[in-house]
Amino acid sequence: MRVRGLWLEAAFWLVLAAGFVLWPSRLPLASQVLIAGLFALSYDLILGYAGILSLGHAAYFGVGAYSAGLLAAHGWGEPISGLIAAGLLAALAGLITSPLVVRGTDLTRLMITTGLGLLLFELANRLGAITGGVDGLQGVEVQPLFGALRFDIYGRTAYGYVLAVVFVLFLAARRLVRSPFGLSLRGIRGNPARMRAIGCRVDLHLAAVYTFSAACAGVAGALLTQTTQFVGLDVLSFGRSAELLVMLIVGGAGLLYGGFIGAAVFMIAHHYLSSLDPVYWQFWLGAGLVLIVLVGRDGILGLGHRVLGVRRRRAGPAP
Amino acid sequence: MASLLGVLFDGLAYGMLLFLVSVGLSVTLGLMNFVNLAHGAFAMLGGYVCVALMQRWGVPFLAALPAAFIAAAVAGVILERVLYRRFYRRSHLDQVLVTIGLVFMAIAVATWAFGSQQQPLRLPSTLAGQWSLFGVDLNVYRCFLLVVGASLAVVLTFVLERTRFGAAVRASVDDARVAEALGIRVALVFQLTFAVGCGLAGLGGALGVEVLGLDPTFPLKYIVYFLLVVAVGGTGSVKGPLFAALLLGVADVAGKYYLPQVGAFILYAIMVLLLIVRPQGLVARA
Numbered sequence: 060m061r062v063r064g065l066w067l068e069a070a071f072w073l074v075l076a077a078g079f080v081l082w083p084s085r086l087p088l089a090s091q092v093l094i095a096g097l098f099a100l101s102y103d104l105i106l107g108y109a110g111i112l113s114l115g116h117a118a119y120f121g122v123g124a125y126s127a128g129l130l131a132a133h134g135w136g137e138p139i140s141g142l143i144a145a146g147l148l149a150a151l152a153g154l155i156t157s158p159l160v161v162r163g164t165d166l167t168r169l170m171i172t173t174g175l176g177l178l179l180f181e182l183a184n185r186l187g188a189i190t191g192g193v194d195g196l197q198g199v200e201v202q203p204l205f206g207a208l209r210f211d212i213y214g215r216t217a218y219g220y221v222l223a224v225v226f227v228l229f230l231a232a233r234r235l236v237r238s239p240f241g242l243s244l245r246g247i248r249g250n251p252a253r254m255r256a257i258g259c260r261v262d263l264h265l266a267a268v269y270t271f272s273a274a275c276a277g278v279a280g281a282l283l284t285q286t287t288q289f290v291g292l293d294v295l296s297f298g299r300s301a302e303l304l305v306m307l308i309v310g311g312a313g314l315l316y317g318g319f320i321g322a323a324v325f326m327i328a329h330h331y332l333s334s335l336d337p338v339y340w341q342f343w344l345g346a347g348l349v350l351i352v353l354v355g356r357d358g359i360l361g362l363g364h365r366v367l368g369v370r371r372r373r374a375g376p377a378p
Numbered sequence: 379m380a381s382l383l384g385v386l387f388d389g390l391a392y393g394m395l396l397f398l399v400s401v402g403l404s405v406t407l408g409l410m411n412f413v414n415l416a417h418g419a420f421a422m423l424g425g426y427v428c429v430a431l432m433q434r435w436g437v438p439f440l441a442a443l444p445a446a447f448i449a450a451a452v453a454g455v456i457l458e459r460v461l462y463r464r465f466y467r468r469s470h471l472d473q474v475l476v477t478i479g480l481v482f483m484a485i486a487v488a489t490w491a492f493g494s495q496q497q498p499l500r501l502p503s504t505l506a507g508q509w510s511l512f513g514v515d516l517n518v519y520r521c522f523l524l525v526v527g528a529s530l531a532v533v534l535t536f537v538l539e540r541t542r543f544g545a546a547v548r549a550s551v552d553d554a555r556v557a558e559a560l561g562i563r564v565a566l567v568f569q570l571t572f573a574v575g576c577g578l579a580g581l582g583g584a585l586g587v588e589v590l591g592l593d594p595t596f597p598l599k600y601i602v603y604f605l606l607v608v609a610v611g612g613t614g615s616v617k618g619p620l621f622a623a624l625l626l627g628v629a630d631v632a633g634k635y636y637l638p639q640v641g642a643f644i645l646y647a648i649m650v651l652l653l654i655v656r657p658q659g660l661v662a663r664a
Contacts, residue, residue: 112471159654165470166413170605171653177602178646185639297598301478308475338489345482349461352468352475 071316075222079215086214087286090221092319092326094282097225099306099318100232101275106304107313108236109268110248112165114300115176116276118156121295123149123277125183128196128290136202142224142281149277153270161265173297180295196290210286217286224282228275233315235271244268305348311358320359384515385635386628391520393627394527395589397620398582399600400607401534402575404619407608408551410466410568415477417579417604418597419484420450424580425592426488429497439502443584450580451573458572463565481597488594499587519588526585530578535616547571603630606649 074081078089098120105111126145135141159171183190190196203209203216210216235241246254247261255261284290293299302325310321333340351358403417424446431437431445457480465473501519509516538544549557550564558564583592590600603626611622626645633644 106471112474114474159650163653166407167609167653169413169470169474170609171650173602173605174646174650174653178643178650181643181646185643304475304478338486341482342486342490345479345484345486348479348482349476352472352479353464 068316071319072226078218078222086218088326088330090214090218090286091283092323093218093221093225094279094286095306095322095326096319097228097282098276098279099303099310099322100229100315101272101279102303102307103312103315103318104232104236104268104272104275106307107317108241108248109244109265111160111265111269112169113160113172114169114297114304115172115174116272116303117295117297117299118172118176118179119149119153119273119276120280120283120299121179121183122152122273123280124284124290124294125190125196125280126277127281127284128199129189131199131201131285131288132196136200138201138204138220138285141201141285142278145281145284146274146278149280150270150274152277153273154266156273157266157269158262160269161262173300176295176297176300180292180297183292183295190292191290193292195292199284199288199290201285201288210288214286221282221286224278228278229315232271232275235268236315240264240267305344307358308348308351309358311360311362314358314360317358317360324359381635385632387516388520389628389631390624391517391523391527391627392589392631393624394523395582395586396603396607396627397527397623398530398585399579400604400611400623401616401619402572402578403604404608404611404615405547405551405571405575406568408612410554412462412466413470413473413477414462415474415601416480416484416597417576418600419481420454420576420579421583421586421600422484422488422592422594422596423453424450424583425497425587425596426492427580428584429499429587429592430492432499439499439505443581446584447577447581450583451577453580454576455569455573458569462572481601484597485594488596492594494594497587497592499592501588523585523589531616531620538616543567543570602646602649606645609649610652 075093078086082089098116101119102113102116105113105116123145126148127141130136130141130144135144156175159175160168163171184192186192187194201210204220210220236244243254243259243264246259247264251261280294283294306321306325307318308321309324310319311317329340332343399418399421402420403414406412406414406417427449428439428442428446431442432439437445461476461480465476505519505522507518509518509521536544538547546557546562546567549560549562550567554564583590583596586592590596606626607619607623609622610626611618611620629648630642630645633640633642637644
C-alpha cells in the first residue's frame with residue numbers, strides 16, 4: 060500500500076517534469092498553477108493538519124511577493140537569494156503574528172486573520188510611494204537564473220525554476236507532516252485540550268507550523284513576482300485568501316496533494332470559464348462551493364480515495 | 379468644535395446603520411453559534427429591492443423600506459429552511475465555506491441583474507437637505523437614520539427583555555439544550571429571530587444606499603464591519619451591538635475625517651487590538 064502510494068507520487072512529479080513536452084505552449088499557465096498549488100500546500104499545513112481556520116493567508120503571500128519585488132526593483136535581481144530573502148521575511152511576519160492567531164477559537168482566529176490580512180492590504184495601499192499602490196509595483200527586473208538562464212517569454216526557465224522550488228518545499232512539507240511533529244499537529248486538530256494534558260506544548264507547535272506555512276506562502280508569492288516581473292495589490296486581497304480556501308477544499312484538505320489538484324482545477328476552470336463571462340464564473344464558483352460542502356468535504360482527492368478504496372491517511376474527524 | 383460635533387453626528391448615524399445590519403448577525407451567532415459570512419448579502423438584497431422598486435415602479439422611498447425588510451426576511455426564512463439548518467451542527471469551516479459560496483453567488487446574481495456600478499438613490503425632498511442647529515449643519519437624512527435606529531433599538535430591547543418571546547430567545551442563547559428541555563421550541567425561536575435579523579439587515583441595506591453605497595461587492599466590502607460589531611459587542615443582546623456599532627461608526631468617520639491618509643487602517647488595527655485584548659468582546663456576558 061505504502062509502495063503503491065510512492066509510485067503514484069513519483070508519477071505525479073514525473074508528469075509535471077514532463078510538462079515541457081506535454082504542454083509546451085501552456086507553460087506560463089502551468090507555472091501559475093504550481094505557484095497556486097504551493098500556496099495551497101502552505102495553507103493545507105495550517106488548516107488541513109493543524110486545524111487553524113484563516114481567511115488572511117494572502118498576507119504572507121503578499122509579504123513574499125512584495126519583498127521579492129522590492130529587492131528586484133532596487134537592484135537585487137538575483138532570483139534565488141531574492142527568493143530566500145522573501146521566504147525569510149514572510150516567515151518573520153508569520154512568527155510575529157503567530158501568537159495572535161494560535162490562541163482563541165475558530166471565530167476569533169477567523170477575525171484576527173481577516174483583520175491582519177486587511178491591515179496589510181491597507182498598508183500596501185497607503186504606502187504607494189514604496190509599493191506603487193493600486194498601480195502595482197513597476198520596474199521589477201529579475202536577472203537570469205544562475206547568471207545564465209534568462210526568463211524567456213515562453214516561460215520555460217520560469218516553469219523549471221518554479222517546479223524545482225515547489226518540489227523542494229513539497230519534500231520539506233511531506234517530511235514535516237510525517238514526523239512526530241506532524242502527528243502532534245493532527246492531535247491538536249483533533250483535541251487541543253487532551254494534547255495539552257499529555258504534555259504537548261500546543262501553542263508552540265502551532266506557532267512553529269504557522270511560521271513554516273507563512274514561509275512557504277511567502278516563497279509562493281516571491282515566485283509569482285519573479286515569474287511575472289510585476290506585483291499587483293491583489294496579492295494581498297481578501298479575495299485571494301478566500302480563493303485559496305476554495306482551492307484547498309476543492310482538492311481535499313489534509314492530504315498534501317489536495318492543494319495542487321485543487322489549484323489546477325480551479326485555475327484551469329477560471330482560465331476558460333471567465334473568458335466566457337466573469338459573472339458566470341463567480342456564480343458557479345459559489346454554487347460549487349456550497350455543493351462540495353453539502354456532499355461532504357473531502358475534495359477531489361478524497362473522492363478518488365473512496366473510489367479506489369484506499370485507506371484514509373487522515374487521522375480523526377475533519378477540523 | 380463645530381467639526382467635532384459634525385463628525386460625532388455623522389459617526390453616530392453611520393453607526394446606527396451598522397447596528398441595524400449587524401444586530402441579526404449577533405443574535406444568530408449567539409443563538410446557533412453559526413458563522414454567517416453571507417449576512418451582508420441580505421443587506422444588499424434589501425438595498426437592491428429598495429432601489430429597484432423606486433426606479434422601476436416609482437414606489438416612494440418610505441414605502442420601499444418595509445418592502446426591503448420583508449424581502450430580506452423572506453429570503454432569510456427560505457435559506458434557513460433549505461440550507462442553513464443543515465449546518466448548525468457542522469464545523470465552523472463548513473459554515474464559512476457555505477456562506478462564502480453564497481456571497482459569491484449573491485455577487486454574481488447582483489452583477490447580472492443590476493450591473494457592477496453604484497446604484498443611485500433619489501431621496502424624497504423631505505429627507506434631503508440640511509438643518510442648522512446651534513451653528514452645526516445637520517444633514518436631515520442622517521437625523522432620520524438616528525431616529526429610526528434609536529426607535530428600532532428601543533423596540534428590540536423591549537421585545538428581548540420584556541416579552542415572553544424575548545425571554546425564550548435569551549434562554550436559548552444561554553443554553554439551547556436546557557431551553558429545549560424546558561419546552562422552548564428552539565428551532566422555531568431561531569427561525570423567527572433569523573428572519574427578523576435578515577429583515578433588519580435588509581432594512582439597513584436599504585437605508586444605507588445613501589451612506590454606505592450599493593454595488594455587488596457590498597457583502598464582501600462590509601463583512602469586516604459586521605463581524606467587528608459582533609466581536610466588540612458580544613452576542614445575544616441589543617445593547618452590546620448598539621454600543622459597539624456606534625463606537626465603530628464614530629471611530630471610522632473620525633479616522634477618515636482627521637487622518638484621511640491612514641483611512642481604514644485605524645479600524646482594522648483597532649479590531650485586531652481589541653480581539654487580542656478582549657477575545658470575548660467588550661461587553662462579554664457573565
